[in-house]
Amino acid sequence: MNAVPHAKHRDVPVPREVLHPQSYLREGSTIWSWLTTRDHKRIGLLYMIAITFFFFIGGAAAGLIRLQLMSASGNLVNDRTYTELFTAHGIIMVWFFLIPSIPATLGNFLVPLMIGAKEVAFPRLNLASWYIYTFGGLLVVATLLSGGVDTGWTFYTPLSTLFSNTRVILAAAAVFVVGFSTILTGLNFIVTVHRLRAPGMTWFRLPLFVWAQYTTSVIMVLATPVLAMTLLLMAFERLTRIGIFDPALGGDPLLFQHLFWFYSHPAVYIMVLPAMGVASEIIPCFARKRVFGYRAMAYAMLGIGAFGFLVWGHHMFVSGQSSYASDVFSLLSFIVAVPSAIKVFNWTATLYKGSIELAAPMIYALGFVVLFLIGGLTGLWLAATALDVDLHDTYFVIAHFHYIMVGGTVMAYLGGLHFWWPKIVGRMYPERWARIAAWLIFIGFNLTFYPQFLLGLAGMPRRYHHYLPQFQLLNQLSSTGAGVLALGYLLPLVYLIWAMRRGVRAPDNPWHATGLEWHTSSPPPKENFEVVPRVTGAPYDYEPTSIGPEPPHPAGPP
Amino acid sequence: MSTPDAQLGIPPAAQLAAEQPPAKQFGTRSNQDEATEFGMWVFLATELMFFGALLLGYAYGRHLDPAGFAEASRHTDLVIGTANTAILLCSALTMSLAIRAAQRLERGALMSFLAVSALLGLLFLALKGYEYHDDIDEGLVPWADFRITGIHRGAAAMFYFLYYALTALHALHLCIAIIVVLVYLVRLRGAAVAPFRQQITVAALYWHFVDGMWVLLYTLIYVASPRS
Amino acid sequence: MILNPLPPPASTLAPKIDHLFIAMAALTGLVAISVALLMLIFVVRYRRGSKADRRNPPSGAFWLEVGWTGIPLLAFFIIFLWSTAVFSQYYRPPHNAAPIYVLAKQWMWRIQHPNGRREINQLHVPLGYPVELVMTSQDVIHSFFVPAFRLKQDVLPGRYTYAWFKPTRTGSFTLTCTQYCGTLHYSMLGQIIVMRDADYARWLATPNQEPDIIAQGAVLFRSAGCSGCHAPGSSVHAPELRGLYGRPVPLSDGSTVPADDTYLLDSILEPEKQIVRGFAPIMPTFRGQLSQDDLDALLAYLRSAEVP
Ligand code: HEA
Ligand code: HEA
Ligand code: CUA
Numbered sequence A: 001m002n003a004v005p006h007a008k009h010r011d012v013p014v015p016r017e018v019l020h021p022q023s024y025l026r027e028g029s030t031i032w033s034w035l036t037t038r039d040h041k042r043i044g045l046l047y048m049i050a051i052t053f054f055f056f057i058g059g060a061a062a063g064l065i066r067l068q069l070m071s072a073s074g075n076l077v078n079d080r081t082y083t084e085l086f087t088a089h090g091i092i093m094v095w096f097f098l099i100p101s102i103p104a105t106l107g108n109f110l111v112p113l114m115i116g117a118k119e120v121a122f123p124r125l126n127l128a129s130w131y132i133y134t135f136g137g138l139l140v141v142a143t144l145l146s147g148g149v150d151t152g153w154t155f156y157t158p159l160s161t162l163f164s165n166t167r168v169i170l171a172a173a174a175v176f177v178v179g180f181s182t183i184l185t186g187l188n189f190i191v192t193v194h195r196l197r198a199p200g201m202t203w204f205r206l207p208l209f210v211w212a213q214y215t216t217s218v219i220m221v222l223a224t225p226v227l228a229m230t231l232l233l234m235a236f237e238r239l240t241r242i243g244i245f246d247p248a249l250g251g252d253p254l255l256f257q258h259l260f261w262f263y264s265h266p267a268v269y270i271m272v273l274p275a276m277g278v279a280s281e282i283i284p285c286f287a288r289k290r291v292f293g294y295r296a297m298a299y300a301m302l303g304i305g306a307f308g309f310l311v312w313g314h315h316m317f318v319s320g321q322s323s324y325a326s327d328v329f330s331l332l333s334f335i336v337a338v339p340s341a342i343k344v345f346n347w348t349a350t351l352y353k354g355s356i357e358l359a360a361p362m363i364y365a366l367g368f369v370v371l372f373l374i375g376g377l378t379g380l381w382l383a384a385t386a387l388d389v390d391l392h393d394t395y396f397v398i399a400h401f402h403y404i405m406v407g408g409t410v411m412a413y414l415g416g417l418h419f420w421w422p423k424i425v426g427r428m429y430p431e432r433w434a435r436i437a438a439w440l441i442f443i444g445f446n447l448t449f450y451p452q453f454l455l456g457l458a459g460m461p462r463r464y465h466h467y468l469p470q471f472q473l474l475n476q477l478s479s480t481g482a483g484v485l486a487l488g489y490l491l492p493l494v495y496l497i498w499a500m501r502r503g504v505r506a507p508d509n510p511w512h513a514t515g516l517e518w519h520t521s522s523p524p525p526k527e528n529f530e531v532v533p534r535v536t537g538a539p540y541d542y543e544p545t546s547i548g549p550e551p552p553h554p555a556g557p558p
Numbered sequence B: 001m002s003t004p005d006a007q008l009g010i011p012p013a014a015q016l017a018a019e020q021p022p023a024k025q026f027g028t029r030s031n032q033d034e035a036t037e038f039g040m041w042v043f044l045a046t047e048l049m050f051f052g053a054l055l056l057g058y059a060y061g062r063h064l065d066p067a068g069f070a071e072a073s074r075h076t077d078l079v080i081g082t083a084n085t086a087i088l089l090c091s092a093l094t095m096s097l098a099i100r101a102a103q104r105l106e107r108g109a110l111m112s113f114l115a116v117s118a119l120l121g122l123l124f125l126a127l128k129g130y131e132y133h134d135d136i137d138e139g140l141v142p143w144a145d146f147r148i149t150g151i152h153r154g155a156a157a158m159f160y161f162l163y164y165a166l167t168a169l170h171a172l173h174l175c176i177a178i179i180v181v182l183v184y185l186v187r188l189r190g191a192a193v194a195p196f197r198q199q200i201t202v203a204a205l206y207w208h209f210v211d212g213m214w215v216l217l218y219t220l221i222y223v224a225s226p227r228s
Numbered sequence C: 001m002i003l004n005p006l007p008p009p010a011s012t013l014a015p016k017i018d019h020l021f022i023a024m025a026a027l028t029g030l031v032a033i034s035v036a037l038l039m040l041i042f043v044v045r046y047r048r049g050s051k052a053d054r055r056n057p058p059s060g061a062f063w064l065e066v067g068w069t070g071i072p073l074l075a076f077f078i079i080f081l082w083s084t085a086v087f088s089q090y091y092r093p094p095h096n097a098a099p100i101y102v103l104a105k106q107w108m109w110r111i112q113h114p115n116g117r118r119e120i121n122q123l124h125v126p127l128g129y130p131v132e133l134v135m136t137s138q139d140v141i142h143s144f145f146v147p148a149f150r151l152k153q154d155v156l157p158g159r160y161t162y163a164w165f166k167p168t169r170t171g172s173f174t175l176t177c178t179q180y181c182g183t184l185h186y187s188m189l190g191q192i193i194v195m196r197d198a199d200y201a202r203w204l205a206t207p208n209q210e211p212d213i214i215a216q217g218a219v220l221f222r223s224a225g226c227s228g229c230h231a232p233g234s235s236v237h238a239p240e241l242r243g244l245y246g247r248p249v250p251l252s253d254g255s256t257v258p259a260d261d262t263y264l265l266d267s268i269l270e271p272e273k274q275i276v277r278g279f280a281p282i283m284p285t286f287r288g289q290l291s292q293d294d295l296d297a298l299l300a301y302l303r304s305a306e307v308p
């Protein structure tokens, strides 16, 4: 495969009128200029602000959950509030933070830069999806302010349709709306990657981050409408009491679960593939080595994306679905783990004979690999039908997915923020603080969630406001960990903002990284590149024996 | 019937030159056009999955009780269903002719074919409305005096839930498609074709999607099980 | 708890699950530790500036990659077969299993024995005999989970689901609801009480309907919302009901009535009729919301000494 379809780019005369274009940050500084921008980089930042807001709302809910669980029969919040807390926590963290996290911020910022394009394919649509996101966000805030919702993030019927007396429809509307923002982002990225690659940027010269965004986008476009439809049916049934999920009318509540997980399992890969992309950029750079098995890495992501659509039934082993269906879903779940295995081994092998520097982004990236590994391996326990009978809906599941989503993806997201912060804001973050925060998060995270594996094995069910006294010690450990974790998350919030104004000015390529985004100024100009880049070789052209001058590591804030 | 753009006094070559320049990220006009069309394809993939949720429900219900689904399917109105299929297939043809006319910049033909397509679409909707009316009269509404009883009641109810959901969703899509066509009819009055050529081609894709989806629904709802 | 968090196994299936647990822990533990250790070794040995040999850094190795794709696949396949074999036993109850009917509702377990005997939130079974649970729900989805038996099955409205177990130890084992079923999901607890044959026979022989109905009333007292106002420490100003039965009650119109059954029933169904002195008439009527059974249970509970 080569760049033939893009030969057209070459007929374009390259404008070389500007030598030092001004950065995208300086193209208008009024709020209005931000709210009407079509610049993918600015839209990425708009998303960043929005999802950070929601992360801390979801985090505050998590904080209250953990405080309530400090004691076996405490009453810091009452039971009803507790159910609303974990529901809000789940809904916000999944749909308003984690799904848009890497794709909509780093992805928006980097995809065009990495493929040598001036913009995404449909800039107006891109801005529209941010507004749709914001509107969905307002709906979710309205849900919280008007009393909350108590169904759990899974909205299982008939609890959600016939029994709950909370704001189910408003919450479903929020998720429904935000889904469209996800779909539009995905659509934009797919077309962008297909049609806007720079001359010479063939598919197998794409950075793995772009591959990750691309696969993620395909899943977004194909899976999200199923969720939208499912929520629509659910809300309709709740409004009219007429519905396809109500056994009294001949409907079937299990159908809801099938539909929900048909979306939500692929959605978990929406949440992890971009993180894999980030790790695949950072690890080669700080190991000064070509990524091991590039093609296998790309195919593995495609494999995860494709097989991810076939395993949803593993959330329903004890739901009453037929045992044969369970067996098939179990087998497929094991198979979908194989490409993940390939990726873990490839990252490890990338380190071999490298020249490794444990700079902050690298700590985050390696932290991602380790925590993803643990989360993924425990996923295998859950995929084994016989074990899931015992583990289903216990804290083991909670620990499993927090290891991947919080330990894995959030760490990778933070790693990516650090890695590209110089590019985004044009200034370096304080390295020492960043390392402290990375370790704090790693340790706090394990303290929070490792005990939950033990709790799950011991039989503590999830979504419990009170629990049996024998679980108290482990719960207290977990809550303590959450405190450390909260501190760990607040640190980057402070110093990254600090660095925006006070950090040392960043050179164009502080990490001596390959990749087109480093071949433009920091921060990039509005049009991304002064000259349309022409790509001549494979990505990750690192050499462990020639590192170049040490990258600057400015000291932390005084 | 064909009224070339030339009759408006604008030579085609000049019209083409008058097309807007490409947006900066595309480089060339043709790249932009291809990207727009590709974007529509991706969008249609999303649309497909929107229906996909209901189709998954169909597969699930049918897998649980095939006989019940067959029983329910026998109560549908095959005549109207088939007539509607024929109507939409005709509209697919007229829409294709419309695209051809657009490519050749033949205004009159384009507008007539668009108008015929829209009319066929409306005819479909009218028949569909009539069919709903019949269905209600015949007690084919699972939540009100459902006519099908016995051991297959559950599956039949599921079938009819899906029937209403799928056909209503389809009708909604057809409404949108008709509105889009009407909008272009209005915008084309007295205007040159060339600037709309690409947009109409892309819009026609959407029309074809709605048609194709109906053929699938027709198969699943009306003819998937043998009638006695 | 830290080394072996699993509760001691108490059914015939439990040890089979535990073997799989141990194998899985060993396999995944080994993989996790090896990968993490390897990473650590690389990070130390190839740290920037170290003198390690970095000639010919590989960026791919075909057979190695085939190996680490194929070996996990093989391992997965073995686990899958093992797990599926054990899992299928959950679906094959012994022929002589005695049926027990379980009705789940927000937020309690109602259990009925083949001889018609009923229990609430308790299930007495004899040691060593298989039991098959035939379960359904009156409202939302619940899940019947007994950790010591490694047994879990969702309980759905509108259909039956089944589960079976054969206890291997006497004692009392926790039953919890693991499918989120609304506000009091966490309180949907119970006990499986496994008894020796003789004890079980004795238990079967003693008719003790009364405690059950009181227990049912206690559950209703919370689930119907009474406790929201009447529990001690509630923020609503409502009278405490402990020891109310039989006591004279001063009413707002100056009269005094004895708190007999009729009074209790009236207070629930037509609270506005007689208002206790010093309280606002805010108690809602429960007419139409509670069945006769429910009312009986509530009254039995209010009469008992168990009112908080
Ligand atoms: C980003 C999110 C994410 C990701 C990536 C995954 C990945 C996986 N998940 Fe997880 N999962 C969730 C998020 C995620 N999950 C969530 C949110 C829930 C709960 C939802 C709810 O109920 O609220 C859940 C629940 C869940 C269940 C249902 C549990 C239950 O409710 O009973 C199951 C069951 O099979 C499961 C399995 C898996 C598997 C097999 C993978 C695999 O993809 C993992 C693959 C990775 C590896 C396996 C590691 C690398 C492998 C190796 C290094 C090879 C090892 C080699 C040998 C062992 C030989 N997950
Ligand atoms: C997708 C992302 C995501 C993320 C990032 C998190 C982050 C965290 N989660 Fe969450 N979690 C889910 C997704 C996520 N979770 C989902 C989907 C569920 C299931 C919901 C359901 O059952 O329906 C769940 C459920 C869940 C439970 C189970 C509740 C139950 O079943 O009863 C718990 C319990 O410990 C928990 C804890 C935490 C903690 C401690 C964090 C921490 O990582 C958060 C740390 C961040 C902060 C603490 C914020 C920063 C600090 C402040 C804002 C200052 C204020 C701090 C305090 C008051 C301490 N989560
Ligand atoms: Cu019943 Cu949870």
Ligand SMILES: [Cu+2]
Residues within 6 Å of the ligand: A264, A265, A268, A311, A312, A314, A315
């Ligand atoms: Cu899953």
